[in-house]
Amino acid sequence: MADDSTTTIQATFKTREAAELAVERLVQQYGVSxxxxxxxxxxxxxxxxxxxxGGDASHADGARRDAPLRGDIEVSADIAPEQLAAVRRSFEEAGAVELSDQ
Incomplete structure (x- = not known):
């Protein structure tokens, strides 16, 4: 939960794969719990x-048609304020299409 010592950052991704990559980076590179x-x-x-x-795009007959592609995926995290610039950059590198922070 956010408090005075944290900033909440939100990013929107077009694919679940990109969102999961962003989460992996947050946890492994930036030590976010x-x-x-x-x-x-x-x-x-x-x-x-x-x-x-991922598997949706590499189906033998082309992209799978049964994947629930009904909208973007949002990743949000409570981070230390001094991590904001680095995390924004990391989200952008992972493919974020929208970013905001509070």
């Missing part, structure tokens, strides 16, 4: 993102 990182669909519908990736 996993319980302080949240992943959810942007809409109220279950979604694996809005674009095929």
């Amino acid at each position: 996993r319980p302080d990182v949240f992943i959810q669909p942007v809409s109220d519908r279950n979604s694996a993102g809005s674009a095929p990736s």
Whole structure:
């Protein structure tokens, strides 16, 4: 939970794969505690993102058509304020299409 010593950063990704890469970087490179990182669909519908990736994109007959591609994926995390610039850069490198912080 955010308090005076944390900043909440949110990023939106087109694929679940990109969102998971962003989370992996937060935890492994920046030492963010996993319980302080949240992943959810942007809409109220279950979604694996809005674009095929990973196993969805590499199906033998082309992209799978049964993946629930119903919207983007949001990753949010409570981080130390001094990590903000580095985490923003990391999210951008992972493919974030929108970024905001509070």
